[in-house]
Amino acid sequence: xxxxxxxxxxxxxxxxxxxxxxxxxxxxxxxxxxxxxxxxxxxxxxxxxxxxxxxxxxxxxxxxxxxxxxxxxxxxxxxxxxxxxxxxxxxxxxxxxxxxxxxxxxxxxxxxxxxxxxxxxxxxxxxxxxxxxxxxxxxxxxxxxxxxxxxxxxxxxxxxx
Amino acid sequence: xxxxxxxxxxxxxxxxxxxxxxxxxxxxxxxx
Numbered sequence: 001x002x003x004x005x006x007x008x009x010x011x012x013x014x015x016x017x018x019x020x021x022x023x024x025x026x027x028x029x030x031x032x033x034x035x036x037x038x039x040x041x042x043x044x045x046x047x048x049x050x051x052x053x054x055x056x057x058x059x060x061x062x063x064x065x066x067x068x069x070x071x072x073x074x075x076x077x078x079x080x081x082x083x084x085x086x087x088x089x090x091x092x093x094x095x096x097x098x099x100x101x102x103x104x105x106x107x108x109x110x111x112x113x114x115x116x117x118x119x120x121x122x123x124x125x126x127x128x129x130x131x132x133x134x135x136x137x138x139x140x141x142x143x144x145x146x147x148x149x150x151x152x153x154x155x156x157x158x159x160x161x
Numbered sequence: 162x163x164x165x166x167x168x169x170x171x172x173x174x175x176x177x178x179x180x181x182x183x184x185x186x187x188x189x190x191x192x193x
Contacts, residue, residue, distance in 0.1 A: 027169065088190050092183060138166035145176030146183045153184075160184070161193045 008071040015064035016151075020144050022058040027141045030054070031134070047116060055112055062104045066097060089157055093150030100140045100147065107136045 037043040114129035165171040
């Protein structure tokens with residue numbers, strides 16, 4: 001079982017870096033780039049060739065991160081999610097990650113499918129979807145700060161708590 | 162009123178403030 005936990009931790013780190021890394025790419029790089037690209041008419045290339053690939057890796061990295069995190073929690077899964085004594089710190093981190101995962105699949109992805117024209121939508125619906133995707137992405141950016149703090153702090157509770 | 166999530170710096174500050182708030186809540190819950 002130690003090998004399962006060790007491998008889960010390794011894959012959890014890799015998947016988490018891909019998920020949060022792409023979240024930071026969207027918020028710190030792509031959103032600003034799309035604004036300037038729209039001015040010279042090159043935004044379509046980003047929307048067609050870069051965004052769908054980045055979003056696919058982003059979405060599935062979120063699932064891989066959550067599943068490897070759940071595997072890592074193992075028998076402590078219920079204790080973490082019910083914030084039992086000794087599991088409060090990792091539990092808060094786990095809840096933040098779960099809320100972010102739900103945001104990705106229930107709010108962000110449906111909006112992005114409309115915004116990118118992957119499903120039928122009127123221009124008004126596309127505009128509303130772009131706005132919703134933007135706000136949810138920014139919300140997940142804000143949530144990623146405490147998420148990473150609590151994930152890191154779980155291994156250093158004596159220092160932080 | 163503007164949405165703070167419209168601004169990248171405001172979102173970063175919001176994230177840091179949320180971290181501090183949850184940290185204090187966790188400390189209270191743990192009892193340290």
